[in-house]
Amino acid sequence: MRAESVEEAIAGLQSSGGDGVLVAGGTVIASLINQRLAAPSLLIDIGRISALKSIHTTPDDTLVIGALVTHQDLLRSPQVRAHSPLLTEIAKEISCGRLRARGTLGGSICMIGQQGDPATGLLALDAEVDIEGPRGSRRVPLRRFYRDAFTTDVAADEIVVAIRVQPPPTQSTFAFQKFGPRHAMDFTLLAVAVVVSAPRDTIEDVRIGMNGVAPTAIRATGAEALLRGHTTASADWPAILSAFQEEIAPPGDLIYSEQYKRHLAGVLLQRAITAALAQRPAKRVPK
Amino acid sequence: MRIALSVNGQPHALEVRETDMLIDVLRERLGYVGTNKDCEQGICGCCTVLMNGELATACLVLAGQADGAEVLTIEGLEQSGRLHKIQQSFLVHGAVQCGYCTPGMIMTAKALLDENPRPTRNEIADAIRGNLCRCTGYIKIIDAIEAAAQS
Numbered sequence: 001m002r003a004e005s006v007e008e009a010i011a012g013l014q015s016s017g018g019d020g021v022l023v024a025g026g027t028v029i030a031s032l033i034n035q036r037l038a039a040p041s042l043l044i045d046i047g048r049i050s051a052l053k054s055i056h057t058t059p060d061d062t063l064v065i066g067a068l069v070t071h072q073d074l075l076r077s078p079q080v081r082a083h084s085p086l087l088t089e090i091a092k093e094i095s096c097g098r099l100r101a102r103g104t105l106g107g108s109i110c111m112i113g114q115q116g117d118p119a120t121g122l123l124a125l126d127a128e129v130d131i132e133g134p135r136g137s138r139r140v141p142l143r144r145f146y147r148d149a150f151t152t153d154v155a156a157d158e159i160v161v162a163i164r165v166q167p168p169p170t171q172s173t174f175a176f177q178k179f180g181p182r183h184a185m186d187f188t189l190l191a192v193a194v195v196v197s198a199p200r201d202t203i204e205d206v207r208i209g210m211n212g213v214a215p216t217a218i219r220a221t222g223a224e225a226l227l228r229g230h231t232t233a234s235a236d237w238p239a240i241l242s243a244f245q246e247e248i249a250p251p252g253d254l255i256y257s258e259q260y261k262r263h264l265a266g267v268l269l270q271r272a273i274t275a276a277l278a279q280r281p282a283k284r285v286p287k
Numbered sequence: 288m289r290i291a292l293s294v295n296g297q298p299h300a301l302e303v304r305e306t307d308m309l310i311d312v313l314r315e316r317l318g319y320v321g322t323n324k325d326c327e328q329g330i331c332g333c334c335t336v337l338m339n340g341e342l343a344t345a346c347l348v349l350a351g352q353a354d355g356a357e358v359l360t361i362e363g364l365e366q367s368g369r370l371h372k373i374q375q376s377f378l379v380h381g382a383v384q385c386g387y388c389t390p391g392m393i394m395t396a397k398a399l400l401d402e403n404p405r406p407t408r409n410e411i412a413d414a415i416r417g418n419l420c421r422c423t424g425y426i427k428i429i430d431a432i433e434a435a436a437q438s
Contacts, residue, residue, distance in 0.1 A: 002351060023349060027329055030347035033306050034327035043305050045351050072341075096417025097398065098335050098342035184416040185330060 002045040006132055009046050009159050014134060016042040018156040023047065024068055025102035028111040052106070052161055055079050063165040067106025071118075072097070074105065084165050086174040086193060090121045093178065096185060106160045109145070110152055112187075117178060119146075119217035120193035123209030124174070127165045133158030146216035169197040169205055175275035177268045181255060188212065190250075190261065192220075192268045196276040201231045206273070213248035213265050222247040223269060232277045241266045290354035294319060295363030309348035310334045313360060321361040321390050332418035335391035336360050342398045361390035364397065373397055376435035377428070384422035392418050396432045405436055 003009035013020045020042035021029050032038035046052070052068040055077050063083040065074070074080050075091040094100055094117055108116045109129070119142070127142045134157055142163075145153045154160060168174065178191035190212035197205035206227045208220040222243040227235060250261035290312075291300040299317055308327075313319040313336070323333040327346045334345040337359040364371035373396050376382070383389050392415060399406055399414040406414065411432045412425070420428060 026349050026352055027347045030308060030349055031328045047352060097414060098344050098417055099329060101341040102343060
């Protein structure tokens with residue numbers, strides 16, 4: 001069925017008794033159908049609900065991104081670039097043009113959570129997810145959104161409608177690093193996004209979002225704690241990386257061992273923090 | 288369910304199943320066999336078409352999503368028997384070997400040049416990052432797109 005509104009989508013989900021699948025860009029569910037890995041009893045096409053396609057900034061400078069905003073829209077949006085350029089940077093390296101044109105931010109955080117790049121930046125920006133359903137609307141911090149691999153905090157009769165991003169701290173810089181077997185077109189093996197506030201070189205605030213190191217996308221709070229209060233020179237990287245290893249558990253796979261991923265995750269983390277610290281904060285005038 | 292779409296300017300209406308994909312509608316139902324099908328997972332790019340002016344992966348577009356759409360396939364680039372300049376450039380520059388990736392490459396190139404008429408070689412390479420070619424090694428494909436941009 002095609003849902004022309006959020007209400008119709010919710011009604012469709014309720015009528016399907018938990019087996020209905022929302023179709024936004026549709027790239028993930030279509031791939032699963034093609035591989036005979038999914039046979040949903042009901043496909044609910046939400047791709048034309050224009051209310052979910054907007055990008056706007058509220059009077060208190062919150063960036064609100066509709067769930068159906070595509071990676072291409074994010075990449076091209078001057079509002080996103082002005083408010084949270086980390087998200088622009090992440091969108092640039094997702095997949096390729098034809099998939100960026102279809103893949104949506106809502107779909108990415110729901111369907112590809114622990115393999116998707118945007119979740120890392122959204123975690124580092126303390127984003128929130130707006131969800132609607134028959135029991136009303138609710139807002140969930142993205143940090144609480146991922147329950148475990150493939151399970152998010154969205155009930156079978158609910159729909160993600162928007163992602164809300166507060167502005168990064170003034171005087172903050174950011175970096176994004178990812179690694180996969182090829183330069184493009186693999187599900188990213190490891191991705192890290194960092195937002196660092198270090199006026200006068202001392203790290204006052206640091207937020208690290210990572211994917212590929214745990215069953216879900218995570219904030220590396222152990223590493224964050226050991227970075228806070230330090231300068232580029234005084235940061236104790238052996239201690240930081242040791243604490244970091246305690247809080248991650250990357251699964252070995254057919255190509256890469258757990259040990260390799262652990263080592264690589266530490267390398268990417270250090271590169272990202274170093275890159276962020278090496279930048280001059282962009283001048284940003286709050287609204 | 289019934290869908291209606293236009294392909295290369297021609298209107299079509301047909302009954303489809305909900306899980307039919309655009310690639311099969313194009314090839315099997317409507318006879319537009321210029322677009323190729325391979326991985327069916329959105330990785331290889333050989334099924335790339337333009338839908339409502341944007342690049343789309345035809346193997347991952349559900350038939351219902353194509354309802355009401357304007358689709359442009361490789362067959363639609365030729366005008367009055369004349370090849371599009373990108374098609375001509377691919378032939379002239381030896382950018383076609385087995386030809387399987389070629390329609391997807393050309394549609395991707397068309398979208399690139401429509402948005403960025405004078406891309407650098409790096410921009411061309413980045414634009415075709417989602418189109419696999421097993422034959423040519425990509426250099427002549429980049430040459431062909433660069434030359435088409437300059438012509």
